[in-house]
Amino acid sequence: MFVKQLSVFIENxxxxxxxxxxxLTRNDINIIALSLADTNExxxxxxxxxxxxxxxxxxxxxxxxxxxxxxxxxxxxxKPGQLYHMLNVFxxxxxxxxxxxxxxxxxxxGSMVVKVADAAKALEVIKxxxxxxxxxxxxYSIVHK
Amino acid sequence: MILSxxxxxxxxxxxxxxxxxxxxxxxxxxxxxxxxxxxxxxxxVAPADIRSVADLGKLxxxxxxxxxxxxxxxLFAVGVGKLARIHASSGTTGKPTVVGYTPxxxxxxxxxxxxxxxxxxxxxxxxxxxxxxxxxxxxALGLHYGLEKIGAAIVPSSTGNTQKQLLYxxxxxxxxxxxxxxxALRIAEVAAEIGVKPERDLTIRxxxxxxxxxxxxxxxxxYKAWGAGLNVxxxxxxxELMGPGVSGECEKLCGMHINxxxxxxxxxxxxxxxxxxxxxxxxxxxxxxxxEALPLxxxxxxxxxxxxxxxxxxxxRTARMENLSGRTDDxxxxxxxxxxxxxxxxxxxxxDECGPHYELVLTRRNHTDALEVKVELLPAALSDSYGxxxxxxxxxRTRLKSALxxxxxxxxxxxxxxxxxxxxxxxVTDLRNVE
Ligand SMILES: [Zn+2]
Numbered sequence: 001m002f003v004k005q006l007s008v009f010i011e012n013x014x015x016x017x018x019x020x021x022x023x024l025t026r027n028d029i030n031i032i033a034l035s036l037a038d039t040n041e042x043x044x045x046x047x048x049x050x051x052x053x054x055x056x057x058x059x060x061x062x063x064x065x066x067x068x069x070x071x072x073x074x075x076x077x078x079k080p081g082q083l084y085h086m087l088n089v090f091x092x093x094x095x096x097x098x099x100x101x102x103x104x105x106x107x108x109x110g111s112m113v114v115k116v117a118d119a120a121k122a123l124e125v126i127k128x129x130x131x132x133x134x135x136x137x138x139x140y141s142i143v144h145k
Numbered sequence: 146m147i148l149s150x151x152x153x154x155x156x157x158x159x160x161x162x163x164x165x166x167x168x169x170x171x172x173x174x175x176x177x178x179x180x181x182x183x184x185x186x187x188x189x190v191a192p193a194d195i196r197s198v199a200d201l202g203k204l205x206x207x208x209x210x211x212x213x214x215x216x217x218x219x220l221f222a223v224g225v226g227k228l229a230r231i232h233a234s235s236g237t238t239g240k241p242t243v244v245g246y247t248p249x250x251x252x253x254x255x256x257x258x259x260x261x262x263x264x265x266x267x268x269x270x271x272x273x274x275x276x277x278x279x280x281x282x283x284x285a286l287g288l289h290y291g292l293e294k295i296g297a298a299i300v301p302s303s304t305g306n307t308q309k310q311l312l313y314x315x316x317x318x319x320x321x322x323x324x325x326x327x328x329a330l331r332i333a334e335v336a337a338e339i340g341v342k343p344e345r346d347l348t349i350r351x352x353x354x355x356x357x358x359x360x361x362x363x364x365x366x367x368y369k370a371w372g373a374g375l376n377v378x379x380x381x382x383x384x385e386l387m388g389p390g391v392s393g394e395c396e397k398l399c400g401m402h403i404n405x406x407x408x409x410x411x412x413x414x415x416x417x418x419x420x421x422x423x424x425x426x427x428x429x430x431x432x433x434x435x436x437e438a439l440p441l442x443x444x445x446x447x448x449x450x451x452x453x454x455x456x457x458x459x460x461x462r463t464a465r466m467e468n469l470s471g472r473t474d475d476x477x478x479x480x481x482x483x484x485x486x487x488x489x490x491x492x493x494x495x496x497d498e499c500g501p502h503y504e505l506v507l508t509r510r511n512h513t514d515a516l517e518v519k520v521e522l523l524p525a526a527l528s529d530s531y532g533x534x535x536x537x538x539x540x541x542r543t544r545l546k547s548a549l550x551x552x553x554x555x556x557x558x559x560x561x562x563x564x565x566x567x568x569x570x571x572x573v574t575d576l577r578n579v580e
Contacts (some may be wrong), residue, residue: 007529041339041556065559
């Protein structure tokens with residue numbers, strides 16, 4: 001049900017981000033979606049990649065601090081009110097969203113990566129609230145031609 | 146095992162021996178070192194005024210500056226023809242400090258280090274791997290001779306190429322490690338990276354660490370890295386006095402036993418030079434009473450400690466010095482507050498998420514000092530939540546504030562991102578007078 005997000009702790013040093021992408025390139029790992037925010041000292045690079053386990057291993061071996069986090073990949077119709085509906089379901093269940101970012105957007109669908117505080121509870125509400133989750137394998141193989 | 150009978154002398158036996166040796170040493174320096182004769186004349190002290198240890202306070206101090214002013218051989222009491230060895234410690238500013246040994250000095254040095262190795266649990270059966278840098282530094286050769294004297298087999302692997310160090314350690318079956326605390330931790334870290342578990346795959350059971358201060362928190366890190374059963378003791382010395390061999394911890398870990406038949410310790414107030422009563426903390430001052438080549442009198446070590454007296458459970462009766470609380474040299478003055486890096490280290494190691502690697506950076510902005518503490522997180526402590534990381538750095542800031550009374554900027558660094566050291570760690574960067 002969950003999707004593995006690759007998170008990398010990056011000091012604000014010149015070239016660190018480039019080195020992460022270089023490692024991934026060398027190992028033929030595709031970045032499907034990413035989000036990067038920073039504070040003064042460090043940033044957390046969060047990514048959905050084609051092979052998260054392999055990506056974590058190559059980054060750790062390369063001296064980076066990488067970890068895997070369970071997140072939800074929620075699929076919605078690409079039309080007004082869909083994001084509201086999802087958040088409404090979560091809020092109604094008193095479920096806090098820690099962060100989210102766009103996973104994929106096309107004419108038909110718009111999907112989001114969502115990290116919630118209580119994963120077990122989220123799965124429950126998703127079912128009862130009529131939300132649709134992406135299949136893990138399908139997420140890792142999203143490729144646009 | 147207690148190596149020498151002098152270690153079990155009663156306080157009065159030691160004092161008699163010290164007084165006798167002090168009298169001779171003062172006559173000797175007065176006769177042989179013009180710079181000392183001049184110092185004593187300026188202080189209006191004659192050799193005849195020094196009859197016992199109680200007269201020590203009449204003599205002027207010797208400082209590092211005196212060694213610099215008399216570079217290279219000015220304070221030597223023998224001609225270079227009598228020397229068997231010359232060592233030097235690289236000065237961070239200017240000229241190195243040069244020290245020399247006669248054949249007799251070499252014997253005493255070896256004996257003093259051998260005692261300390263025994264105190265720390267070394268035996269003739271040990272295979273001792275010495276991971277101190279060989280060369281002009283006194284640490285490696287000092288431990289080398291001392292351990293050899295007690296019959297241990299020496300693996301002089303020096304520093305560098307840590308993976309190869311581990312290969313020797315494993316394949317040769319080394320049982321004793323000599324290193325700085327920071328390098329000992331680095332070796333364990335590299336071991337983990339290549340899948341070697343010290344407790345399971347190596348046979349090191351004793352570690353004699355030195356050349357930098359081992360805080361209690363760092364000792365705990367040593368147990369974590371090398372196994373709870375490791376016997377870790379630290380020893381103390383400095384090249385000016387002889388190198389390692391001045392004092393060392395016994396296995397009871399209750400301060401460092403001083404080789405008081407060769408060195409007379411005093412503790413003074415570093416600001417006024419006044420001798421402090423026994424048990425009070427201040428700057429350690431050492432008088433060498435048996436040295437031929439470089440017999441320093443009342444040498445100000447710049448190390449802060451206090452003297453502990455009373456018999457030790459190990460059977461030795463020599464005075465002990467408490468594990469150093471810092472060096473006057475290392476003291477950082479931040480916005481008028483005195484701080485030792487070791488105090489910051491204790492705070493950081495008290496935080497579960499922090500590893501033993503940190504750096505301190507001092508800057509000055511708008512005439513105000515700023516301290517930045519960069520600390521490496523342990524791999525398991527990494528979080529993918531900004532909230533957690535912020536909370537962690539706030540927590541460290543609060544602890545530093547309550548322990549030291551100063552505000553510091555805390556920067557979290559990822560595992561393995563800060564510099565590693567093979568010798569003495571250099572953790573403080575002071576940029577305040579650079580801009
Ligand atoms: Zn003892």
